[in-house]
Amino acid sequence: xxxxxxxxxxxxxRARRRKLTGQIMEVLAxxxxxxxxxxxxxxxxxxxxxxxxxxxxxxxxxxxxxxGGAGGGIENAIVGxxxxxxxxxAIALPAGVLLAIFNTEFAPRRLADLISLTLNVLAGVPTIVxxxxxxxxxxxxxxxxxxxxxxxxxxxxxPLVARASEEVLRLVPSHLREGGMALxxxxxxTVITVILPTAIGGIVTATIVAVARAAGETAPLLxxxxxxxGTAVNTDPSQAMASxxxxxFSYSESPDPHAQQQAWAAALVLVAVVLVGSIAGRLLSLxxxxxxxxxx
Amino acid sequence: xSTVSEPDRAERTEAAQPEDTTDAVLQQSQSKLGELxxxxxxxxxxxxxxxxRLDGVTVSYSGAPAVCDVTMDVFRYQVTAFIGxxxxxxxxxxxxxxxxxxxITGATVDGRITYHGHDLYGSAVDPVEVRRRxxxxxxxPNPFPKSIFDNVAFGLRLHGMKDNLDExxxxxxxxxxxxxxxxxxxxxxxxxxxxxxQQRLCIARAxxxxxxxxxxxxxxxxxxxxxxxxxxxxxxxxxxxxxxVIVTHNMQQAARVADMxxxxxxxxxxxxxxxxxxxxxxxxxxxxxxxxxxxTEAYVxxxxx
Numbered sequence: 001x002x003x004x005x006x007x008x009x010x011x012x013x014r015a016r017r018r019k020l021t022g023q024i025m026e027v028l029a030x031x032x033x034x035x036x037x038x039x040x041x042x043x044x045x046x047x048x049x050x051x052x053x054x055x056x057x058x059x060x061x062x063x064x065x066x067x068g069g070a071g072g073g074i075e076n077a078i079v080g081x082x083x084x085x086x087x088x089x090a091i092a093l094p095a096g097v098l099l100a101i102f103n104t105e106f107a108p109r110r111l112a113d114l115i116s117l118t119l120n121v122l123a124g125v126p127t128i129v130x131x132x133x134x135x136x137x138x139x140x141x142x143x144x145x146x147x148x149x150x151x152x153x154x155x156x157x158x159p160l161v162a163r164a165s166e167e168v169l170r171l172v173p174s175h176l177r178e179g180g181m182a183l184x185x186x187x188x189x190t191v192i193t194v195i196l197p198t199a200i201g202g203i204v205t206a207t208i209v210a211v212a213r214a215a216g217e218t219a220p221l222l223x224x225x226x227x228x229x230g231t232a233v234n235t236d237p238s239q240a241m242a243s244x245x246x247x248x249f250s251y252s253e254s255p256d257p258h259a260q261q262q263a264w265a266a267a268l269v270l271v272a273v274v275l276v277g278s279i280a281g282r283l284l285s286l287x288x289x290x291x292x293x294x295x296x
Numbered sequence: 297x298s299t300v301s302e303p304d305r306a307e308r309t310e311a312a313q314p315e316d317t318t319d320a321v322l323q324q325s326q327s328k329l330g331e332l333x334x335x336x337x338x339x340x341x342x343x344x345x346x347x348x349r350l351d352g353v354t355v356s357y358s359g360a361p362a363v364c365d366v367t368m369d370v371f372r373y374q375v376t377a378f379i380g381x382x383x384x385x386x387x388x389x390x391x392x393x394x395x396x397x398x399x400i401t402g403a404t405v406d407g408r409i410t411y412h413g414h415d416l417y418g419s420a421v422d423p424v425e426v427r428r429r430x431x432x433x434x435x436x437p438n439p440f441p442k443s444i445f446d447n448v449a450f451g452l453r454l455h456g457m458k459d460n461l462d463e464x465x466x467x468x469x470x471x472x473x474x475x476x477x478x479x480x481x482x483x484x485x486x487x488x489x490x491x492x493x494q495q496r497l498c499i500a501r502a503x504x505x506x507x508x509x510x511x512x513x514x515x516x517x518x519x520x521x522x523x524x525x526x527x528x529x530x531x532x533x534x535x536x537x538x539x540x541v542i543v544t545h546n547m548q549q550a551a552r553v554a555d556m557x558x559x560x561x562x563x564x565x566x567x568x569x570x571x572x573x574x575x576x577x578x579x580x581x582x583x584x585x586x587x588x589x590x591x592t593e594a595y596v597x598x599x600x601x
Contacts, residue, residue, distance in 0.1 A: 108401070175438040179498070181399060182432040183451035183505060184424045193450070198441050294487050295441050 044271060051268040054261035064231040064242070074266055076233045080241035084146050084225065085215045087237060088153035092214075093207055095154075096161030103162075104169040105177075105191050116166070123159035127219040130155050135223035144225050146234075146241035152220025160210035161203075168202025169195065171292050198295060201288030205281045212277025216270050218245035226250075244270050329596060330585040332551035338579035339555065344371040347509060347539050348393060348416075352407035355385065355392050357400070362388045363572035365407070368558060370509070375535050377550035377580070378543045380560030381595070385572025386543045387435075389560075390511050393541065394430035395423040428455055430509045431502035436518050437494035439486035439501075444469075444478050447486045447497055451505040464504060471537075472500035473530050492523025499530065503538070510534065512542040516549065528553050547596060550580065557583045559592045 010018075058073050065072030099119075103112045134152040139145075172195050180190030196203075225240045226249075234241050244266050251263035346369035353366045363385025370376050370393075378386035388397070395416065397403040409416040416426060428451075439447050448465045451457075457464060465482075469475040474496040478489070486497055495515060502510055512531070516524040531540055531553045544550050550557050558577040562570050576583060576592045587593040 173438075175434060175436060176440060178396065178399070178434060179438040179440065179501075180450075182394070182396060182427055182434070183454060183501065184428040185450075185454050186424060189454065193454075194440050291441065 044275075047264060047268045047271055050261065050264035054258070054265040055268070059262070059265055063233060064247075072231075074242075074244065074247050074262065074269075076231065077242040077244050077247040077266065078269070079233050079235065080146065080225075080243040081215055081245075083235065083237060084149045084221070084241060084243055085153060085211055087147065087150035088157055088214055089207065089211055091150065091154035092157035092161050092210065096158050096206075096210075097165050097203055099158075099162040100165035100169055101191055101196075103166050105187060105195070116163075119159040119162050122155070123163070127152075127156055127217055128222075131220040131223045134220060139224055144223075144227060144240040146225050146237040146239065149221045149225035149241070149243070150237070152224055153214040153217055156217055156220060157210040157214045160213060161206050164206030164209065165199070165203045168199040168206070168288065168292075171202070171289070172198045173292075173295060176295060198292065199288075201284055201291060205285040205288060208277050208284070209281040212274045212281070215273050215277075216245060218249055221246055222249070329547055329551045330581075332548060333581040333584035335552075336555050336580055338581060339371070339374065344369075344374070346370065347372045347412065348541075349410045350407070351410075353389070353392065353409055354406040355388050355397065356404050356406070357388075358402035359404075360569065361571045363560070363574075364563070366574045367407075368574060368577045370539060370541055371556065372539050373535055373537075374555040375531055375540045375542060375553050376556045376558065377554030378541065378558050378560060379545075379547060379550045379595075380572070380575075381562060382545075383570060383572070384560035384562050386558075386560050387513055388572070390513055390541060390543050391432075393509075393511055394432055395426050396432060398423055428505055429507050430511060431505065431507035433495070433498050433502055433510065433512045433515045435514045437491055437498050439489070439494050439497050441485065441487055443483045444486050444489070444497060445482040448500050448504050451501060455505055457505065468500040468504035469497075471503050471534070472496045473526065473533075474500055490523070492519050492526060495519060495523070495527060496530065499527075499534075503534075507538070509539045509541065512540065514543050514545060517545060524549075547584075551584055554580045556580060559583060559587075559589075559595060561591050561595070 060073055060078065061075055062073035063076045064074065099115070103115050107115065130152050134148055134155075138148040138151060142148075176194050176198065177187075177190055180194045181187070185193065221243055225243065226246050228240055230242070247266045248263045248270070251259040251266070254260060254263075348370035350366050350368050350370075354361050354364045356362060366389060378390060380386050391397045392405050393409065393416070397405065405417055411426075411430070415421065440450060442450070445465055448468050449461055452461060452464055466475060466479075469478060474493060477493060478484075478497075486494065489497060495518075499510075499515070515531075516527045519527065528549060531542065534540060535555075542550075542553065556577065557580045559575045560572050561575045563573045564570050576587060576589045578588070582588075583592060584596055587596060
């Protein structure tokens with residue numbers, strides 16, 4: 001059939017140009033998406049390749065070799081990172097969730113907007129600034145400690161936890177709140193017994209993502225828990241503690257090729273933590289959204 | 297059939313054929329409403345015992361009245377229906393009867409609502425206590441994402457009615473005509489139930505804490521006809537033990553379940569502000585068969601607007 005008489009087929013220069021523009025935009029957008037994926041792939045592949053020679057069981061189960069000697073692992077740094085992020089989570093999680101609850105359930109509209117804005121700004125503060133801030137506030141006069149590092153990380157985590165929790169809490173339909181209150185529950189009681197259990201999946205997700213992010217932060221630790229960390233496992237948070245990001249930072253500057261390999265291996269561990277955390281968070285949040293859909 | 301509309305009909309027969317056909321259908325439907333409504337034996341006026349008294353009640357949102365100057369009594373062990381077109385404030389008024397409007401910022405109640413003579417909005421009154429005595433069932437079933445048992449036990453635990461918890465849950469579910477369907481899966485999620493079952497669960501949840509009055513906001517509007525009928529049957533049974541106020545869009549539903557019916561309409565003021573008003577409040581049979589107000593008659597015969 002000839003297209004000439006078909007009213008559904010567009011003709012003319014304008015139509016051709018429209019079509020061309022559409023195709024160019026599509027190609028550009030696809031290229032941008034591929035670029036992002038490629039950047040991630042290149043980072044992971046490079047890190048993995050350079051890390052390979054240093055990766056073995058000893059790397060995870062032995063402490064750092066004294067005085068930069070050969071052998072040894074980063075057990076002390078792994079334990080350090082676990083403790084530092086653990087304490088940071090213990091601070092940021094309750095604070096962030098309470099903030100989100102206040103914002104969604106209790107705060108008047110204007111105050112809630114103001115708090116959201118504050119959180120957005122806080123999330124955008126460069127981590128090095130947070131590091132310096134904690135340094136001036138806690139470290140000067142008292143010396144470095146894992147606790148000071150945790151405090152810095154908790155400031156990084158707080159807006160992440162609070163904003164993501166707020167998002168999930170807003171997803172919980174208001175008819176559940178009404179249901180609770182119609183039975184004579186107070187607002188607070190309804191939040192604890194109905195709203196939080198419904199949103200808990202999303203809050204866990206937010207926490208996982210925030211932990212993954214905090215575990216990789218370096219700047220807040222640089223000023224707070226980086227020197228005299230020793231080479232053995234330390235579990236006292238009042239002392240400076242080794243951590244994975246600091247291992248990467250200091251080993252990568254070492255002239256010793258073995259130390260450099262260890263820096264790469266530590267980097268791979270960190271990338272793996274962030275990747276696993278993000279993917280787990282993603283899967284969990286899909287599940288939560290489906291669950292909440294069911295209630296809506 | 298209404299005596300008012302008889303001569304009216306005769307006139308129209310001569311005037312316009314098509315209109316007459318519509319009218320005939322409308323009158324038929326009205327007579328059906330009348331038949332349904334006539335099934336209720338109205339309680340004689342002197343035997344009615346008011347539980348809630350509304351005196352000049354106006355509910356406003358941010359200063360704009362949504363429903364104005366309502367004066368009426370809600371009687372014990374009776375089903376009272378609020379009917380009327382959308383926007384007439386019937387749900388707003390219902391929500392003011394157990395202070396659910398407190399949750400909406402800017403909502404205010406003027407006038408007086410008394411419960412057994414006590415001002416519902418008195419300064420010392422605890423809204424939690426109000427809602428325990430005056431329960432509510434919503435338009436859309438809203439079970440909590442918990443087990444069937446925990447949904448019913450929610451209010452019981454809240455109010456410390458924890459003795460014989462199992463027994464109380466069973467009683468509430470039985471009263472809501474749901475026990476037989478769920479007794480083997482009390483620990484399953486309430487969200488797995490059908491819409492109609494969920495709504496009966498919400499009724500059971502409300503009944504568990506032994507309220508005196510149950511407010512129902514279009515409880516069947518989200519349900520299919522069979523589930524709707526079950527809810528209506530249930531309302532008929534519940535009025536032996538509870539006082540029920542039900543908002544409905546469906547006139548037939550009002551005619552079937554209600555002893556007393558209040559008809560609300562929308563008043564358009566100068567300047568275009570619309571607010572609801574109570575037009576007529578009467579025993580259901582009277583309201584549907586012998587409406588005293590022409591607006592009521594227009595509405596129940598389907599000639600509204």
